[in-house]
Amino acid sequence: MILSSNGFDLREFNGAVVSEIWGLNERVASDGTIIFDEFIIRFGESHLRISVDLNRDEILVSSKTEHVEKFAAIESLSYCVGKEFGWSWVAVNSNGYVDCVMFSFSVLSPEICLVAESSALNLYYLSNLKPVLAS
Numbered sequence: 001m002i003l004s005s006n007g008f009d010l011r012e013f014n015g016a017v018v019s020e021i022w023g024l025n026e027r028v029a030s031d032g033t034i035i036f037d038e039f040i041i042r043f044g045e046s047h048l049r050i051s052v053d054l055n056r057d058e059i060l061v062s063s064k065t066e067h068v069e070k071f072a073a074i075e076s077l078s079y080c081v082g083k084e085f086g087w088s089w090v091a092v093n094s095n096g097y098v099d100c101v102m103f104s105f106s107v108l109s110p111e112i113c114l115v116a117e118s119s120a121l122n123l124y125y126l127s128n129l130k131p132v133l134a135s
Helices: 075-080
Strands: 020-024 034-036 038-043 046-053 058-062 085-092 098-105 112-117 120-125
Touching: 020 034, 020 075, 038 120, 046 112, 046 120, 058 112
Parallel strands: 058 098
Antiparallel strands: 020 038, 034 120, 038 046, 046 058, 085 098, 098 112, 112 120
């Protein structure tokens, strides 16, 4: 089972309550997408840190706490604070690279997605997922 490109087990945080969500070097791409160099979900004193392997454009997951003072709160994700970290998904592309992670907060469906592109993390909402209905 692939848990992340570097073997970090995301299940370690299942059920933990989100206290903050931070990003490093937030900026807006030409298409309007918000992108970051790194992303942290904080659970009290624990951290889930998402970054990009600059050589492979793969997602890296760790619990490193170095230099967190350089991060800033991501206001658009403030609705996640106080919710339980639910499910997480790791996507592997057709070339075998782990370049996407998805997370839910107090629900079963994925709510946000981070995609490694051009050595940065692109943030996407997945809130408009709709089931395919029988005809």
